[in-house]
Amino acid sequence: MAHVGKRTKAARASFEGKSMLSVEDAVALVKGAANAKFDETVEVALNLGVDPRHADQMVRGVVNLPNGTGKTVRVAVFARGAKADEAKEAGADIVGAEDLMEIVQGGKIEFDRCIATPDMMPIVGRLGKVLGPRNLMPNPKVGTVTMDVAAAVKAAKGGEVQFRAEKAGIIHAGVGKASFDGAKLAENIRALVDAVQKAKPAGAKGTYMKKVSISSTMGPGVSIDLASATGN
Template sequence: MAHVGKRVVASREGIDRKKLYTLDAAVKAIKERATAKFDETVEIAMNLGVDPRHADQMVRGVCQLPNGSGRTVRVAVFARGPKADEAKKAGADVVGAEDLLEQIQGGNINFDRCIATPDMMPLVGRLGKVLGPRGLMPNPKVGTVTMDVAAAVEAAKGGAVEFRVEKAGIIHAGIGKVSFDEQKLIENIRAFADSVAKAKPSGSKGTYIQRIAISSTMGPGVKVEPASVLVTA
């Protein structure tokens, strides 16, 4: 049997694993139990009533967190000429074309978000097997294939969080840090849940958002009453 440390045992005390908490109570419980020596990420997990194996039940999108994610996001941009200059001015960490392609093919992937202008996609497409599994492939559905590279870079740096449903019908995302005050975390969680709700696919039948839970990186999960989270039906 795996050994459970004292800190983990202590963090679980007072949490009823079967109870659904209001969002306010859940956030308070998470913050009180975040005792790691670093600024833990607050994460959300949403169980959806979809089967992603069917194209009409895929859920994907992006949410601009109102209070940012608390993460330092490194952004790479595939662009040439004036658009490359625009990306650099907006704060992109890596900008290039064929040189960036070679860098990535060589295994040097030192960025968290990848953006491309539409004319660069034939080049970027050659990196599908490298960027795809990492969730870094630019996609127009989430605003990472665009001519407005400055806005895309600023959004990524400012707290834009992409989401995509996994095979089991679950969406995971980091929506802030435990150092955020409770109200900012609540606003971020509601904004994220609202974006997922609005991304409901046409093939979803029955209850779309079935369960929601939040946790910190090293803390216990707390189940949340969906009605206390959702701001739209």
């Protein structure tokens, strides 16, 4: 069990008796509990009433957080010729084709986002077993299979977050750092929740969004009032 410091205890004490908090109060608690020696990531967990094993209940999408993530995102791009040049100029960290495929097949994956032009997908497709489990497989639904590689690279570097429901119907996503201003974190959280709401699949039945909670990397989870998170 992680050590509970004085700041964490004080933060918890200030919210005693409250079962569901507003986004702003939850952010304040999480920031107060983030006392690690590094700048902790603030993470959101959304419990959804879906079964992702069914294709018509899969929830996935992308959101541009208004205040960024505070994280340096390493981007790899599968492209040739002029498109490879565009990717490099836009700030891509790794650009290649067959040579990049061989690097990935060799187990060297030094990137957080993978983008590809459509003509590269026959090559990228061979990497499904490597990239798929890491949620790195390019997909046109989230804008990572595109001819506009420059825009995709800039979006990935500028605070774009991809989300996807796990087997239990839970989405986890980082929305910033504990050092962020509380209002900016709250804005990022609401942007993510709104994007997940809009991504509601046709096969979802009953209550779609069941619970929203936030935590820092090393801190306790805090439940958020759904009305506060959705603005309803």
